[in-house]
Amino acid sequence: MNTELVITDLHANVADKEILKGVNLTVKPGTVHAIMGPNGSGKSTLAYTLAGHPGYQVTGGEAWYQGQNILELAPDERAKLGLFLAFQYPVAIPGVTVANFLRAAVNAQRAEEGKDPKQTAMPMAQFRKELREKLTELEVDESFVRRYLNDGFSGGEKKRIEILQMSMLKPSMAILDETDSGLDIDALRIVSQGVNRLAEQNGEMGALVITHYQRLLNYIKPHFVSVMMDGRIVREGGAELALELEEKGYDWIREEVAAR
């Protein structure tokens, strides 16, 4: 089974406007692939489209993962294949506690067709133990798990809870959409360590890391950096590309693209 995420010529509309205009991108297992690009260039649109947000219509192209064109799957089926999206703007679910949400998500992913969900569910004791471990690692206070998910959480707290979810779900392909924005300096380090730990535990995990800042990439070392502009990947390089962008901005790439 192919554990690369292979995106070819992906086109997608939002509200009848074409935002993704032919994205080509491959995320290899065991690599961190950073995506940078100006505001409004379509980075979140790519993330949402890959995760299956109903507001984003695919008008062309494919995205293959684990032997399937995931664009044809329901969002929950994609998650069960191991795809995880850490949202740029996590959604609040009032009335559902962090603990209950996590348990439902963990058990949903363990569920198997034709089997009693009670049988496949993670035993409560194991769930509690794992949750406690992750809370400690990510320095999240225990009291958070009894609060309603993202309800009244600060921007940074929400981001930390995204990574807590990721740590519990252990995806094989993680998309992080500006997980660094809104994090203070300590939180940035803690969250990055959380991501790196997952990558170490699962050497096959691929990560698509959307960010505006080189700073994050000091912690999560990218193997590849792609630049997105106006709905396309317009340049690819190694970690040094991020440094170059930090120094020079995007204008020089814009000029290059215009000259093509």
Added chain:
Amino acid sequence: MNALSTLPNLTDTQIIEAAQRRGEPGWLVLRREAAWKAFVEAVPPIWRRTDLSKFQPDRIIAPEAPSATRLTWDESLAAQGVIFMPLVEAAKSDDPIVRDRFGTAIDAHSHKFNALHAALWQDGAFLYVPKHVAAEAPFVASFGLNADGVSFAHNLVVLEEGSSASFVEEYSSADVNGQAFSNPATELFVGAGALLRYVVVQSWGAGVYHIGAQRVIAGRDATVEWVSANLGGKLQHVEAEIALTESGSRVEWQGVTFATNKQSLLTAPVLRHVGTNTESHLEFKTVVADDGYSSFDGLIKIEKDSKGTATRLEEHALHLGGKGRTDSIPGLKIDTNDVARAGHASTSGEIDEEQLFYMRARGISRAEAIHMIVMGFFDPVLERIPSEDVRGRVTAAIEAKL
């Protein structure tokens, strides 16, 4: 003999003789007789939001004896003077507490159904908590239908000064083929500084018409925490009222209604602010699906002689698609200038697609996500139910509808 006869064939003589056979005191027999007269004379009520056109009162069979009251409590409290027993038994003992309070909160002559109830009630509980006694474990009165598919329950709750207790009233049955009828009334008196937690769970099976009344009289500095769950039956029409007559009394009143499958569930809460510095907070949450219909016909009265009232009413409705409807007619009637706060908030909407997507992106199926969102919508209310067992049963009743 367990039944008298159907309503059209029932006579006052039958009612009186049956009451005497049961050994009821004279005052109670007289009340039944007067109530039956009121029932016979009253015209059927015309309720705008309760459609009784398919209701067949002539098929109701008057019960002869109590049948389906189940009381659960911590019996060791009896040593402190706490009484929890079937109300008929308490009435027979001719205890003045029963005699003086019975029928004073709910007027048997206010409409035809209240009159019918007062004439025919059999089941129900009497709860008495003496001064300054704090009863931890809840008092649970559970009601079912008798063999003829009827239930007439009357509950009388008296909390003396400085006491505290939780009273839970539960109505449940299997689904009924055809029509069944439940016609309860509950009167609750909360003494000065006392704390009453009052939970009413209506989870009758399909086919049950549930037409009832509840009324709380709150004394000085009394606190009432009230949770209503309106889930079952074919039709519900409940008139619920609390009178904050004395200074410093307050109520925290929460309700959940879940109407599916052609159910019509109406709650008509009335909140009377009469005393000085009384406070109320009402929060009603409604979910409708399929062809369910729910209506919230609330009225907050801030009366002429009241001072410094603080009140807040919140209503939130969630539509799960289908042709379900909700009506919300919150009224606020203020007859004084001396009001501290009066607020109102209401929301109504469908399941948020962003929430659904977020949950599905974690692997949770659409159906389960909706299930969790609905339970989450109700959760802040269910959390306030002061008994884990009862909370579990309410949760199960809601889940069964999802």
